[in-house]
Amino acid sequence: MATYPSAKFMECLQYAAFKHRQQRRKDPLETPYVNHVINVSTILSVEACITDEGVLMAALLHDVVEDTDASFEDVEKLFGPDVCGLVREVTDDKSLEKQERKRLQIKNAAKSSCRAKLIKLADKLDNLRDLQVNTPTGWTEERREQYFIWAKMVVDNLRGTNANLELKLDEIFRQRGLL
């Protein structure tokens, strides 16, 4: 049976591209930020074989409230309560200090739903793949190394969610001498 993206999925992609249109990644080429959220959704579909469209859509929207002027109310109105609930689970509270946000990502990882854990795993996988080839602008080598260490603590609290993604993350941690 043929598979195809639904109209809602395409609207979600379009919305993410629009909302992140002025945002760039921290890599030297200043890649459009939307590439990251597309990567996260693609990792889930292609590498983790996830067919749950709510998860794939929430992956596209996982940074839209954190990083743009979009609100949870906007997301719920456009894409419904299921997708909005997932986006809530993966959104950091930007009003908190950065160190506190980092601590909460570790602490809250284990409490998330399985579907939110999938998005968090794919998000970390994409960020770590980036870090294997690039040092973000303004980062020291030490900060880059710290990110690997912190990401492993988050991933350790997400274990038992998806073997494909965890194997790929572990390969990266092994290469860094963290496993």
Ligand SMILES: Nc1nc2c(ncn2[C@@H]2O[C@H](COP(=O)(O)OP(=O)(O)O)[C@@H](OP(=O)(O)OP(=O)(O)O)[C@H]2O)c(=O)[nH]1
């Ligand atoms: N590896 C990498 N990361 C980049 C790049 N550009 C932006 N980022 C974002 O930077 C975050 C890591 O930087 P930090 O200094 O630790 O956190 P900050 O976002 O609070 O500044 C990651 O967020 P996160 O909290 O880990 O996850 P999330 O925001 O994606 O959910 C990642 O999404 C890039 O070019 N490479």
